[in-house]
Protein backbone atom coordinates (compact mmCIF):
# COMPACT_ATOMS: atom_id res chain seq x y z
CA UNK A 1 0.00 0.00 0.00
CA UNK A 2 1.18 3.51 -0.81
CA UNK A 3 -0.13 6.28 1.43
CA UNK A 4 0.20 9.96 0.61
CA UNK A 5 -0.83 12.51 3.22
CA UNK A 6 -0.88 16.22 2.34
CA UNK A 7 2.21 15.56 0.22
CA UNK A 8 3.66 18.82 -1.06
CA UNK A 9 6.78 19.74 -3.02
CA UNK A 10 7.91 23.25 -3.88
CA UNK A 11 10.80 24.31 -6.06
CA UNK A 12 11.43 27.97 -5.23
CA UNK A 13 8.03 29.64 -5.37
CA UNK A 14 6.57 26.95 -7.66
CA UNK A 15 4.40 24.28 -6.01
CA UNK A 16 4.74 21.19 -8.21
CA UNK A 17 2.98 18.72 -5.88
CA UNK A 18 0.21 20.38 -3.91
CA UNK A 19 -1.34 18.79 -0.83
CA UNK A 20 -1.85 15.31 -2.32
CA UNK A 21 -3.74 12.82 -0.16
CA UNK A 22 -4.66 9.40 -1.52
CA UNK A 23 -3.98 5.69 -1.01
CA UNK A 24 -2.89 3.17 -3.61
CA UNK A 25 -4.38 -0.18 -2.60
CA UNK A 26 -2.96 -3.69 -2.93
CA UNK A 27 -4.44 -6.11 -5.47
CA UNK A 28 -5.26 -3.37 -7.97
CA UNK A 29 -3.61 -1.60 -10.87
CA UNK A 30 -3.93 2.14 -10.28
CA UNK A 31 -3.35 4.40 -13.26
CA UNK A 32 -1.65 7.70 -12.45
CA UNK A 33 -2.61 10.38 -14.96
CA UNK A 34 -2.07 14.04 -15.54
CA UNK A 35 -0.87 16.43 -18.24
CA UNK A 36 2.88 16.96 -18.79
CA UNK A 37 4.40 18.64 -15.77
CA UNK A 38 1.45 17.73 -13.49
CA UNK A 39 3.82 16.29 -10.89
CA UNK A 40 3.51 12.52 -11.40
CA UNK A 41 7.24 11.76 -11.58
CA UNK A 42 7.97 14.07 -8.64
CA UNK A 43 5.32 12.24 -6.58
CA UNK A 44 6.82 8.85 -7.47
CA UNK A 45 10.31 10.14 -6.69
CA UNK A 46 9.14 11.23 -3.24
CA UNK A 47 7.67 7.77 -2.57
CA UNK A 48 11.11 6.37 -3.46
CA UNK A 49 13.00 8.83 -1.27
CA UNK A 50 14.71 10.37 -4.33
CA UNK A 51 13.12 13.78 -3.63
CA UNK A 52 12.20 15.09 -0.21
CA UNK A 53 8.72 16.47 0.44
CA UNK A 54 8.54 20.12 1.43
CA UNK A 55 5.74 18.98 3.74
CA UNK A 56 3.42 16.01 4.17
CA UNK A 57 4.26 12.33 3.88
CA UNK A 58 4.73 9.59 1.30
CA UNK A 59 4.67 6.13 2.90
CA UNK A 60 5.19 2.58 1.65
CA UNK A 61 3.51 -0.03 3.85
CA UNK A 62 3.06 2.70 6.49
CA UNK A 63 6.75 3.69 6.58
CA UNK A 64 8.93 6.29 4.90
CA UNK A 65 11.30 4.97 2.26
CA UNK A 66 14.30 6.13 4.32
CA UNK A 67 13.25 3.94 7.24
CA UNK A 68 12.99 0.75 5.15
CA UNK A 69 15.81 -1.67 5.96
CA UNK A 70 15.80 -3.40 2.54
CA UNK A 71 13.91 -0.95 0.30
CA UNK A 72 14.09 -3.11 -2.83
CA UNK A 73 12.20 -5.86 -1.00
CA UNK A 74 9.37 -3.46 -0.19
CA UNK A 75 9.05 -1.32 -3.30
CA UNK A 76 10.30 -1.73 -6.86
CA UNK A 77 10.18 0.95 -9.52
CA UNK A 78 10.82 1.60 -13.17
CA UNK A 79 11.45 5.33 -13.49
CA UNK A 80 14.12 5.68 -16.13
CA UNK A 81 14.84 2.58 -18.20
CA UNK A 82 18.22 3.93 -19.32
CA UNK A 83 19.50 4.38 -15.74
CA UNK A 84 21.49 1.12 -15.87
CA UNK A 85 25.24 0.70 -16.19
CA UNK A 86 25.73 0.40 -20.00
CA UNK A 87 29.09 -1.41 -19.82
CA UNK A 88 27.73 -4.23 -17.65
CA UNK A 89 25.71 -7.21 -18.75
CA UNK A 90 22.04 -7.45 -17.78
CA UNK A 91 22.92 -10.16 -15.30
CA UNK A 92 25.74 -8.17 -13.68
CA UNK A 93 23.53 -5.07 -13.36
CA UNK A 94 20.95 -7.11 -11.49
CA UNK A 95 23.54 -9.01 -9.40
CA UNK A 96 24.94 -5.68 -8.19
CA UNK A 97 21.43 -4.57 -7.18
CA UNK A 98 20.77 -7.92 -5.47
CA UNK A 99 24.03 -7.69 -3.56
CA UNK A 100 23.43 -4.18 -2.22
CA UNK A 101 19.91 -5.09 -1.09
CA UNK A 102 20.66 -8.47 0.43
CA UNK A 103 18.50 -10.23 -2.16
CA UNK A 104 19.19 -13.90 -3.03
CA UNK A 105 21.28 -13.86 -6.27
CA UNK A 106 19.13 -16.74 -7.58
CA UNK A 107 16.38 -14.14 -8.08
CA UNK A 108 18.37 -12.63 -10.96
CA UNK A 109 17.75 -15.64 -13.23
CA UNK A 110 14.10 -15.79 -12.17
CA UNK A 111 13.31 -12.17 -12.97
CA UNK A 112 15.23 -12.25 -16.26
CA UNK A 113 13.09 -15.24 -17.19
CA UNK A 114 9.87 -13.45 -16.13
CA UNK A 115 10.60 -10.42 -18.33
CA UNK A 116 11.69 -12.54 -21.30
CA UNK A 117 15.38 -11.60 -21.20
CA UNK A 118 16.92 -14.94 -20.18
CA UNK A 119 18.62 -15.21 -23.57
CA UNK A 120 20.12 -11.73 -23.31
CA UNK A 121 21.41 -12.14 -19.73
CA UNK A 122 25.06 -11.93 -20.77
CA UNK A 123 24.75 -9.00 -23.18
CA UNK A 124 25.95 -5.54 -22.22
CA UNK A 125 22.96 -3.31 -21.55
CA UNK A 126 24.49 -0.51 -23.64
CA UNK A 127 23.52 -2.57 -26.73
CA UNK A 128 19.88 -3.01 -25.62
CA UNK A 129 16.94 -1.60 -27.57
CA UNK A 130 14.52 0.66 -25.69
CA UNK A 131 12.10 -2.25 -25.31
CA UNK A 132 14.81 -4.49 -23.86
CA UNK A 133 15.91 -1.73 -21.47
CA UNK A 134 12.29 -1.33 -20.32
CA UNK A 135 12.11 -5.07 -19.66
CA UNK A 136 15.39 -5.01 -17.76
CA UNK A 137 14.21 -2.02 -15.71
CA UNK A 138 11.11 -4.03 -14.83
CA UNK A 139 13.29 -7.02 -13.90
CA UNK A 140 15.12 -4.69 -11.51
CA UNK A 141 11.82 -3.54 -10.01
CA UNK A 142 10.75 -7.17 -9.45
CA UNK A 143 14.11 -8.34 -8.10
CA UNK A 144 13.33 -8.01 -4.39
CA UNK A 145 9.83 -9.53 -4.85
CA UNK A 146 8.30 -6.32 -3.46
CA UNK A 147 4.66 -5.83 -2.51
CA UNK A 148 4.60 -2.35 -4.05
CA UNK A 149 5.53 -1.52 -7.66
CA UNK A 150 5.63 1.79 -9.50
CA UNK A 151 6.11 2.13 -13.24
CA UNK A 152 6.58 5.52 -14.90
CA UNK A 153 5.48 5.32 -18.56
CA UNK A 154 6.33 1.61 -18.92
CA UNK A 155 4.95 1.27 -22.46
CA UNK A 156 7.01 4.16 -23.84
CA UNK A 157 8.64 3.08 -27.09
CA UNK A 158 7.35 -0.49 -26.97
CA UNK A 159 6.04 -2.38 -30.00
CA UNK A 160 2.51 -3.87 -29.85
CA UNK A 161 3.83 -7.18 -28.47
CA UNK A 162 5.65 -5.30 -25.72
CA UNK A 163 2.54 -3.24 -24.91
CA UNK A 164 0.45 -6.40 -24.61
CA UNK A 165 3.13 -8.01 -22.46
CA UNK A 166 3.17 -5.01 -20.05
CA UNK A 167 -0.64 -5.09 -19.81
CA UNK A 168 -0.59 -8.78 -18.87
CA UNK A 169 2.29 -8.25 -16.45
CA UNK A 170 0.49 -5.41 -14.63
CA UNK A 171 -2.67 -7.52 -14.34
CA UNK A 172 -0.77 -10.53 -13.02
CA UNK A 173 1.19 -8.46 -10.47
CA UNK A 174 -2.09 -7.07 -9.11
CA UNK A 175 -3.62 -10.57 -9.10
CA UNK A 176 -0.69 -11.66 -6.91
CA UNK A 177 -1.92 -9.07 -4.39
CA UNK A 178 0.69 -6.41 -5.09
CA UNK A 179 0.11 -2.66 -5.13
CA UNK A 180 0.72 -1.39 -8.67
CA UNK A 181 0.91 2.30 -9.59
CA UNK A 182 1.48 3.06 -13.27
CA UNK A 183 1.69 6.39 -15.04
CA UNK A 184 0.95 6.64 -18.74
CA UNK A 185 -0.26 9.09 -21.34
CA UNK A 186 -1.76 6.24 -23.35
CA UNK A 187 -5.40 6.38 -22.32
CA UNK A 188 -6.54 3.45 -24.43
CA UNK A 189 -3.89 1.33 -22.75
CA UNK A 190 -4.83 2.40 -19.22
CA UNK A 191 -8.48 1.77 -20.03
CA UNK A 192 -7.48 -1.87 -20.59
CA UNK A 193 -5.11 -2.35 -17.67
CA UNK A 194 -6.18 -0.13 -14.74
CA UNK A 195 -8.82 -0.82 -12.09
CA UNK A 196 -8.58 2.61 -10.49
CA UNK A 197 -7.35 6.02 -11.55
CA UNK A 198 -5.73 8.89 -9.76
CA UNK A 199 -5.66 12.06 -11.84
CA UNK A 200 -3.62 15.13 -10.94
CA UNK A 201 -3.31 18.52 -12.61
CA UNK A 202 -0.82 21.24 -11.63
CA UNK A 203 0.16 19.12 -8.62
CA UNK A 204 -3.40 18.87 -7.25
CA UNK A 205 -5.66 15.85 -6.93
CA UNK A 206 -8.44 16.02 -9.55
CA UNK A 207 -9.88 12.50 -9.21
CA UNK A 208 -9.39 9.26 -7.30
CA UNK A 209 -11.97 6.72 -8.46
CA UNK A 210 -12.63 3.30 -9.96
CA UNK A 211 -12.09 3.37 -13.74
CA UNK A 212 -15.76 2.85 -14.66
CA UNK A 213 -16.97 5.42 -12.10
CA UNK A 214 -14.48 7.90 -13.49
CA UNK A 215 -15.65 7.41 -17.08
CA UNK A 216 -19.33 7.51 -16.08
CA UNK A 217 -18.79 10.65 -13.99
CA UNK A 218 -16.77 12.67 -16.47
CA UNK A 219 -17.76 11.58 -19.94
CA UNK A 220 -21.13 11.27 -21.59
CA UNK A 221 -22.45 8.49 -23.77
CA UNK A 222 -24.33 9.21 -26.95
CA UNK A 223 -26.91 7.36 -29.03
CA UNK A 224 -26.24 7.16 -32.78
CA UNK A 225 -29.20 6.62 -35.10
CA UNK A 226 -29.15 5.79 -38.81
CA UNK A 227 -32.33 6.36 -40.85
CA UNK A 228 -32.52 5.37 -44.54
CA UNK A 229 -34.83 8.27 -45.50
CA UNK A 230 -33.06 11.64 -45.24
CA UNK A 231 -36.30 13.54 -44.49
CA UNK A 232 -37.01 11.31 -41.48
CA UNK A 233 -33.89 12.54 -39.73
CA UNK A 234 -35.34 15.99 -39.19
CA UNK A 235 -38.72 14.55 -38.06
CA UNK A 236 -37.07 12.36 -35.44
CA UNK A 237 -34.67 15.12 -34.37
CA UNK A 238 -37.57 17.50 -33.75
CA UNK A 239 -39.51 14.93 -31.71
CA UNK A 240 -36.47 14.04 -29.56
CA UNK A 241 -35.76 17.74 -29.07
CA UNK A 242 -39.34 18.26 -27.79
CA UNK A 243 -38.71 15.46 -25.29
CA UNK A 244 -35.62 17.12 -23.87
CA UNK A 245 -32.75 15.45 -25.77
CA UNK A 246 -29.97 17.41 -27.39
CA UNK A 247 -29.61 16.31 -31.01
CA UNK A 248 -26.85 16.81 -33.58
CA UNK A 249 -27.29 16.26 -37.32
CA UNK A 250 -23.75 15.69 -38.58
CA UNK A 251 -23.00 15.63 -42.31
CA UNK A 252 -22.43 11.85 -42.35
CA UNK A 253 -26.20 11.26 -42.25
CA UNK A 254 -26.39 9.97 -38.68
CA UNK A 255 -28.33 11.50 -35.84
CA UNK A 256 -26.39 11.89 -32.60
CA UNK A 257 -28.50 12.08 -29.45
CA UNK A 258 -27.29 13.30 -26.06
CA UNK A 259 -29.21 12.85 -22.82
CA UNK A 260 -31.60 10.05 -23.84
CA UNK A 261 -31.34 6.25 -23.75
CA UNK A 262 -31.32 4.13 -26.93
CA UNK A 263 -34.59 2.52 -25.75
CA UNK A 264 -36.40 5.88 -25.58
CA UNK A 265 -34.97 6.98 -28.95
CA UNK A 266 -36.11 3.67 -30.51
CA UNK A 267 -39.60 3.99 -28.99
CA UNK A 268 -39.95 7.57 -30.26
CA UNK A 269 -39.00 6.46 -33.79
CA UNK A 270 -41.45 3.57 -33.61
CA UNK A 271 -44.28 5.87 -32.44
CA UNK A 272 -43.63 8.07 -35.50
CA UNK A 273 -43.57 5.02 -37.81
CA UNK A 274 -39.97 5.73 -38.90
CA UNK A 275 -37.64 3.06 -40.26
CA UNK A 276 -34.22 2.71 -38.56
CA UNK A 277 -31.11 1.06 -39.95
CA UNK A 278 -28.99 1.55 -36.85
CA UNK A 279 -29.37 2.40 -33.18
CA UNK A 280 -26.15 2.26 -31.15
CA UNK A 281 -25.02 3.56 -27.77
CA UNK A 282 -21.41 4.77 -27.74
CA UNK A 283 -19.90 4.91 -24.28
CA UNK A 284 -17.56 7.71 -23.39
CA UNK A 285 -13.91 6.74 -23.50
CA UNK A 286 -11.38 7.26 -20.78
CA UNK A 287 -9.71 9.75 -23.10
CA UNK A 288 -12.83 11.93 -23.37
CA UNK A 289 -13.41 11.78 -19.61
CA UNK A 290 -9.78 12.63 -18.92
CA UNK A 291 -9.70 15.54 -21.37
CA UNK A 292 -12.87 16.97 -19.88
CA UNK A 293 -11.48 16.75 -16.35
CA UNK A 294 -8.02 18.14 -17.04
CA UNK A 295 -9.02 20.96 -19.40
CA UNK A 296 -7.69 24.08 -17.70
CA UNK A 297 -4.80 22.34 -15.95
CA UNK A 298 -2.71 21.79 -19.07
CA UNK A 299 0.48 23.80 -18.73
CA UNK A 300 1.75 23.71 -22.31
CA UNK A 301 -1.43 23.19 -24.36
CA UNK A 302 -1.67 24.36 -27.97
CA UNK A 303 -3.31 27.75 -28.35
CA UNK A 304 -6.81 27.50 -29.79
CA UNK A 305 -6.62 27.96 -33.54
CA UNK A 306 -8.21 31.09 -34.89
CA UNK A 307 -9.50 31.16 -38.45
CA UNK A 308 -8.01 33.77 -40.75
Ligand SMILES: Nc1ncnc2c1ncn2[C@@H]1O[C@H](COP(=O)(O)OP(=O)(O)OP(=O)(O)O)[C@@H](O)[C@H]1O
Pocket residue numbers: 011016034035036037038039040041042043
Ligand atom coordinates in the same frame (compact mmCIF):
# COMPACT_ATOMS: atom_id res chain seq x y z
N1 LIG B 1 14.53 19.57 -9.83
C1 LIG B 1 13.59 20.41 -10.23
N2 LIG B 1 13.71 21.74 -10.11
C2 LIG B 1 12.74 22.59 -10.51
N3 LIG B 1 11.56 22.19 -11.04
C3 LIG B 1 11.36 20.88 -11.19
C4 LIG B 1 12.35 19.91 -10.79
N4 LIG B 1 11.84 18.67 -11.06
C5 LIG B 1 10.63 18.86 -11.61
N5 LIG B 1 10.34 20.18 -11.69
C6 LIG B 1 9.08 20.76 -12.20
O1 LIG B 1 8.03 20.13 -11.55
C7 LIG B 1 6.90 20.04 -12.40
C8 LIG B 1 6.37 18.62 -12.35
O2 LIG B 1 7.26 17.76 -13.06
P1 LIG B 1 7.06 16.18 -13.15
O3 LIG B 1 8.21 15.65 -13.95
O4 LIG B 1 6.85 15.64 -11.79
O5 LIG B 1 5.71 16.09 -13.97
P2 LIG B 1 5.06 14.83 -14.70
O6 LIG B 1 3.62 14.86 -14.35
O7 LIG B 1 5.83 13.60 -14.40
O8 LIG B 1 5.24 15.25 -16.21
P3 LIG B 1 5.45 14.36 -17.55
O9 LIG B 1 4.12 13.77 -17.87
O10 LIG B 1 5.85 15.39 -18.55
O11 LIG B 1 6.53 13.34 -17.26
C9 LIG B 1 7.34 20.51 -13.78
O12 LIG B 1 6.88 21.83 -13.98
C10 LIG B 1 8.84 20.45 -13.68
O13 LIG B 1 9.42 21.45 -14.50
